Amino acid sequence: MKSFGGPVLFLDRTDINTDEIIPARYLTEISREALGPHLLEDLKLEGFDPKGDAIRNARVIVARRNFGCGSSREHAPWALEANGITAVIAPSFARIFRQNMFNGGLLALELPETAVDLLFQFRKEQAEISFDLEGQRLTIAAGGHQEEIAFSLAGFDRTLVEAEGWLGFAAARY
Amino acid sequence: MALTLVEKIFNSHLRDEPFPGTKVLDLDVVMCHEITTPIAINDLMARGLDRVFDASKIKVVIDHVTPAKDSKTAQQAKILRDWARRQRIHDFFDVGRNGVCHALFPEKGFIRPGFTVIMGDSHTCTHGAFGAFAAGVGTTDLEVGLLKGVCAFREPRTLRIHVSGTLPEHTYAKDVILKVIQTLTVNGATDRVIEFGGPVVEAMSMESRMTLCNMAVEAGGTSGVCMPDMTTVKYLWPFVEKEYESPEAALQDFSQWRSDEGCRYEQELQIDVTDLEPMVTDDFKPDQVRPVSEMEGRPVDQVYIGSCTNGRLEDLRVAAKFLEGQTIAPSVRGILSPATPKIFRDAEDEGLIRIFLDSGFCVTNPTCGACLGMSNGVLAPGEVCAATTNRNFNGRMGKGGMVHLMSPATAAATALRGVITDPRKL
Numbered sequence: 354m355k356s357f358g359g360p361v362l363f364l365d366r367t368d369i370n371t372d373e374i375i376p377a378r379y380l381t382e383i384s385r386e387a388l389g390p391h392l393l394e395d396l397k398l399e400g401f402d403p404k405g406d407a408i409r410n411a412r413v414i415v416a417r418r419n420f421g422c423g424s425s426r427e428h429a430p431w432a433l434e435a436n437g438i439t440a441v442i443a444p445s446f447a448r449i450f451r452q453n454m455f456n457g458g459l460l461a462l463e464l465p466e467t468a469v470d471l472l473f474q475f476r477k478e479q480a481e482i483s484f485d486l487e488g489q490r491l492t493i494a495a496g497g498h499q500e501e502i503a504f505s506l507a508g509f510d511r512t513l514v515e516a517e518g519w520l521g522f523a524a525a526r527y
Numbered sequence: 528m529a530l531t532l533v534e535k536i537f538n539s540h541l542r543d544e545p546f547p548g549t550k551v552l553d554l555d556v557v558m559c560h561e562i563t564t565p566i567a568i569n570d571l572m573a574r575g576l577d578r579v580f581d582a583s584k585i586k587v588v589i590d591h592v593t594p595a596k597d598s599k600t601a602q603q604a605k606i607l608r609d610w611a612r613r614q615r616i617h618d619f620f621d622v623g624r625n626g627v628c629h630a631l632f633p634e635k636g637f638i639r640p641g642f643t644v645i646m647g648d649s650h651t652c653t654h655g656a657f658g659a660f661a662a663g664v665g666t667t668d669l670e671v672g673l674l675k676g677v678c679a680f681r682e683p684r685t686l687r688i689h690v691s692g693t694l695p696e697h698t699y700a701k702d703v704i705l706k707v708i709q710t711l712t713v714n715g716a717t718d719r720v721i722e723f724g725g726p727v728v729e730a731m732s733m734e735s736r737m738t739l740c741n742m743a744v745e746a747g748g749t750s751g752v753c754m755p756d757m758t759t760v761k762y763l764w765p766f767v768e769k770e771y772e773s774p775e776a777a778l779q780d781f782s783q784w785r786s787d788e789g790c791r792y793e794q795e796l797q798i799d800v801t802d803l804e805p806m807v808t809d810d811f812k813p814d815q816v817r818p819v820s821e822m823e824g825r826p827v828d829q830v831y832i833g834s835c836t837n838g839r840l841e842d843l844r845v846a847a848k849f850l851e852g853q854t855i856a857p858s859v860r861g862i863l864s865p866a867t868p869k870i871f872r873d874a875e876d877e878g879l880i881r882i883f884l885d886s887g888f889c890v891t892n893p894t895c896g897a898c899l900g901m902s903n904g905v906l907a908p909g910e911v912c913a914a915t916t917n918r919n920f921n922g923r924m925g926k927g928g929m930v931h932l933m934s935p936a937t938a939a940a941t942a943l944r945g946v947i948t949d950p951r952k953l
C-alpha cells in the first residue's frame with residue numbers, strides 16, 4: 354500500500370479540471386516523472402502559486418466538488434503522485450478521475466460538504482492530515498487544534514488501495 | 528422486468544461482480560490513440576505483459592497530433608505503430624488514413640447497438656449514439672482492457688432527456704446539447720448515463736446524435752446514449768448487410784437494446800426546443816452557456832471548425848452554406864479540419880472544400896490538432912477562438928487563450944463578421 358497523509362494543499366474552487374491539473378501540452382511525455390514539475394501549472398486561483406512551497410510540500414489536496422472533471426488523462430493522478438500527493442479529498446469527483454486515482458492505488462476520498470468545510474477551516478495554518486484506513490477516520494491538525502472525521506472506504510475502492518491498483522488485481526483474477 | 532438500455536447491456540456483458548455494486552464487463556471494442564496508449568504499452572511491457580486479449584477487438588488510430596509535429600509526438604506515434612504491428616492489430620489507422628477517433632471508428636462500422644466500448648479518451652461517450660455503452664477511461668483501465676478484455680464500472684443510473692418541439696432554423700444538435708449542459712451543470716450527470724430521446728432526437732441523423740452524446744461527459748456523464756432505430760440501421764447497413772436479410776430484420780435485432788416501456792429512470796427531464804436560440808459558451812466552463820443574442824459582438828481571433836463534436840460532413844455543409852460566395856473577416860484566421868479522410872473526400876466532391884478555401888479558410892488534414900491545443904492552430908495568450916469543439920477550459924487551445932463553443936452555423940457566421948454573430952441574422 355502507498356503511504357497517505359501529510360501537509361495539505363487547499364484549493365478552494367469547484368470543478369478543477371484535468372487541463373488545469375496537467376495541461377495537454379505535456380501529454381507528449383511518456384514518463385510519469387516528467388509530468389511532476391507541471392502540476393497545476395495553469396490553475397488560476399487567488400493565493401495559489403504553482404511553483405510555491407505549499408504545492409512542493411503537500412501530500413494531500415483538499416478541494417471543492419467535481420474535482421478532476423474533463424479529460425480521461427491518467428496523467429492527472431500521475432502528476433499528483435510525482436509530487437508526492439497521494440490523496441485528494443473533495444465532496445465529489447469526476448468519475449474517470451476518481452477511478453484513475455483508485456486504479457493507481459491512490460486515494461480519492463469523498464466527504465460530505467460540511468466535513469470539507471470543516472477541513473477548510475484549517476487552511477490558514479500549516480495543516481496536516483493523517484489517515485487511519487483501518488479505522489476509517491482521518492485527523493486534521495494545525496496550530497494546536499485537531500479534528501477527527503470519519504469516512505467510509507470499502508469494497509472495490511479499498512481493495513484497489515490495498516492492492517496498489519487495478520492492474521495487479523485484474524491480471525490475477527481474470 | 529422493464530429495463531433501460533444500459534441495464535440490458537450491463538446484464539448481458541457481466542463477467543464478475545467482485546464487490547457489491549462493482550460490475551466487471553466483457554468488452555466488445557477497445558479503442559486506442561497515441562496520447563494515452565503508449566504509456567499503457569510501455570507499462571505492460573515493463574511488467575512482462577506485452578500481449579492483448581483479442582487483436583480483432585482492438586481499434587487503433589493516430590489522431591491527436593498527426594503527422595507528428597516534433598520528436599516527442601513522433602515517438603508516441605512510433606510506440607503505437609510498432610505495437611499495433613507486433614500485436615497484429617488489423618484495424619490500425621496511420622497518416623493518410625487517420626482521422627479523429629470518434630468520427631473515424633463509427634464511420635468504419637466498428638460500433639453496434641448493445642456493444643461495450645472503452646477508450647483512453649473522455650469523449651468515447653460519442654459512440655453511445657449507436658445504442659452502445661461507451662465510456663472514457665484512464666490508462667490503467669485501458670491496460671486491463673487490452674490485456675483481459677474487461678473493465679469495471681459502478682452501474683450507472685440513467686438520466687432520460689426527452690427532447691420535444693421543433694428545432695428552429697439555424698439551431699442544431701450542438702445548441703441542444705449546450706442547453707442540456709447548462710441545465711444539468713458540469714457535474715449534473717456524474718455516474719449516470721444520459722439517454723437522449725423524444726421526437727427531436729428520433730428525427731436526428733446519426734451525426735447529430737453523435738454530437739449530442741459526445742458532450743455527455745461535459746455534464747459529468749459516464750456516457751450518452753440514443754435508442755437504436757431505422758436511422759441507426761441505415762447508417763450501419765453497409766457493414767451489416769451480410770448478417771441480416773433486410774433492414775427490417777436488422778431493426779428487429781437492434782431493437783432488443785432499446786429501453787423498455789415502463790423502465791425506471793433515475794431522473795427524467797423534458798426540454799422543448801421550439802424557442803431554442805443558438806447557444807454559445809462564455810468563460811471557462813462548458814455549463815456557462817448563453818444564448819447568442821447575449822454574446823454577439825465579441826471579437827474573435829480564430830474560428831475553428833472540426834473535432835469529434837462537429838467536424839463531420841453535415842457540419843461542413845451547414846458552415847459552407849454561410850461561407851459560399853463570401854470572404855471571412857480579415858481579422859480572423861479560419862481553420863477547417865474535416866474529421867476524417869472520408870469526410871474530407873466527400874466534402875471535396877460536394878465542392879465544400881473549395882467554398883472554405885475561397886472564403887479564406889485554411890483546411891488542415893483530419894486531426895484533433897487545435898481542439899486540445901497541441902498543433903494546427905494553438906492560441907497565443909489573450910487570444911479568443913470560436914470553436915465547434917467541446918471544451919472551453921482555460922488554456923484548452925493554448926495557454927492563456929479563451930474558447931467559445933458553438934455550432935458550425937454560429938462559427939461560420941462569426942468567421943464572416945469577426946465577432947460572435949447570430950447566424951439567424953445573416
Ligand code: SF4
Nearest residue numbers: 627834835895898899
Ligand atoms: S477532437 Fe478534441 S475532444 Fe475530440 S478526441 Fe480529439 S482532442 Fe478529444
